[in-house]
Amino acid sequence: MTTTTVPDIDTLRIGVLCGGDSPERPGSIASGEHAAKALADTGIATELIDIADTSLSALPGRIDVALLGLHGLHGEDGKVQGALEVIGMPYTGSGVLASALGMHKPTFKNLLTHDRIDTPRWVVVNPDISIESTLSVVRHTLAYPVFVKPSSGGGSLAAGIAHDEATLRRMIEAAATDPYAEYMVEEYVQGIPCTVGLVEVEGRLVTLPVHDVEAKNAFYDYEAKHDPTLRIEHCPSILPAPITESMHYLARRVFQMIGAHGVLRVDFLAAANGRVTVLECNTLPGLSQRGNLATMAKAGGIPYPVLMHHVVRTAFTKPTYLP
Ligand SMILES: Nc1ncnc2c1ncn2[C@@H]1O[C@H](COP(=O)(O)OP(=O)(O)OP(=O)(O)O)[C@@H](O)[C@H]1O
Ligand SMILES: [Mg+2]
Structure with missing residues (x-):
């Protein structure tokens, strides 16, 4: 998987990009602040950069690598990735094509359907x-x-x-x-929301333990995602092994299908009759220490600061054939 030599990240100036004008700005600020603190605490030169008030063209010379803590439109959809490609700035996670495919749910679902992977009609x-x-x-x-x-x-x-x-x-x-x-x-599929994280660790794609949620609201809505009293989480999931194993298999297939790189979170619903259906994928999953990716990594034996180091390294391992 690795195509280039990964520099010693302790010697780099890391810019943690967050914020911007996406509707998901608050979540992005949380991702950025947590990631930047974890990296700075391990002695790495880290700068938190809100892309709402910093032009990307100002980055070369100021930072060596961009850790993307962006979510949603204008951050997760390939546009920032394309701009960073143009200015020659290494950035974490997926490239332009996988980011765009992962962001636009109908296009992503067309790919799933073509591969006969279950997704709600x-x-x-x-x-x-x-x-x-x-x-x-x-x-x-x-x-x-x-x-x-x-x-x-x-x-x-x-x-x-x-x-x-x-x-x-x-x-x-x-x-x-x-x-x-x-x-x-x-x-509408009545089911338990589940997610699977994937992260590249020393050139190998690691599938993290399944995370499931019982939301107290009608579904796993914005409120339940931000108020821990409105949900009960299990990681590793308490669902039967055939269900979690099929999610692991599907998460890796999704990763390959969109040509993702470095890190990905794939979201599912698990219905009572055993149906496992893929809802969507997140090429820039939340990086907050309280978020699902960090929880899954911890359950998989990867502490949060180590997870952030792995994520930074993904900026230097993107195969050149991935657009
Ligand atoms: N087809 C569906 N049937 C029933 N519930 C659904 C369906 N699609 C989504 N939901 C509910 O909404 C939640 C969020 O769905 P989804 O993951 O598609 O949205 P999102 O906004 O992209 O999420 P994320 O926070 O991961 O970016 C699900 O966990 C589930 O509770
Ligand atoms: Mg989701």
């Missing part, structure tokens, strides 16, 4: 198609309740359940005025 809410047509397609292809989410969202922001057509209509009308522009309607 879906209908894209195209802003150029009338609401009547969309409601009619949903009526004929899915059954209520349905799950509504932005095509390029994250953090459960702007997502929700529609139990009937009138509610779905209101959600689509409201969506027309928000920054996500494109939404999707998915088959």
Whole structure:
């Protein structure tokens, strides 16, 4: 997997990029602050950089490598990665193509479907198609309740359940005025939210223990993701081994399928009948010390500061064939 020599990261100036103008800005600040502190505490020259007030063109000469603590649009979707490629700045995680594929859920789901991997059935809410047509397609292809989410969202922001057509209509009308522009309607799957983290450790892709959640709200929403009293987590998961093993297998297939690099989190729902369905993947998973990736790494025997070191190294191991 390794294509270049990894420099001694203790000698590098690391810029932890976070913030920006994504709807997921608060989560990104948390990722950046935790990662920067962990690296600085191990004696590495680290600078926390909010890309909302720093031009990427100012980075060369100031830092040697960019650790990406960005999430969501304009950070996780390949645009920042492309800009960093152009200025020759090494950056952590996936390249341009995998980032874009991972961000746009309908495109990602098309790839899954092509590979016969289970993902909830879906209908894209195209802003150029009338609401009547969309409601009619949903009526004929899915059954209520349905799950509504932005095509390029994250953090459960702007997502929700529609139990009937009138509610779905209101959600689509409201969506027309928000920054996500494109939404999707998915088959509602009653199941336990699970996630699997993958991280490259010394040239080897390590699959971390499955993390599962019992959310006290109607689903694993933004509130439950940020308030530990609204969820019960298990890592390693308490689900039966055939379920967790199939998630491990699928997470690695997803990694390969999108051409991810270095680190990835793949999200699933585990239904009571044994169905395991892939919801989405995160090419820049949250890096906060309290986040799922850090929890999974800890359960897998990788302490948080060590995890951050592994993530930094991924900036220097990207195969040149990955766009
Ligand atoms: N099709 C679905 N059926 C039922 N619940 C769903 C469905 N899709 C999503 N959910 C609920 O919403 C949560 C978030 O979904 P998803 O992972 O797709 O969103 P996200 O905003 O990209 O999340 P992340 O925080 O990982 O970026 C899931 O854990 C689950 O609780
Ligand atoms: Mg998710």
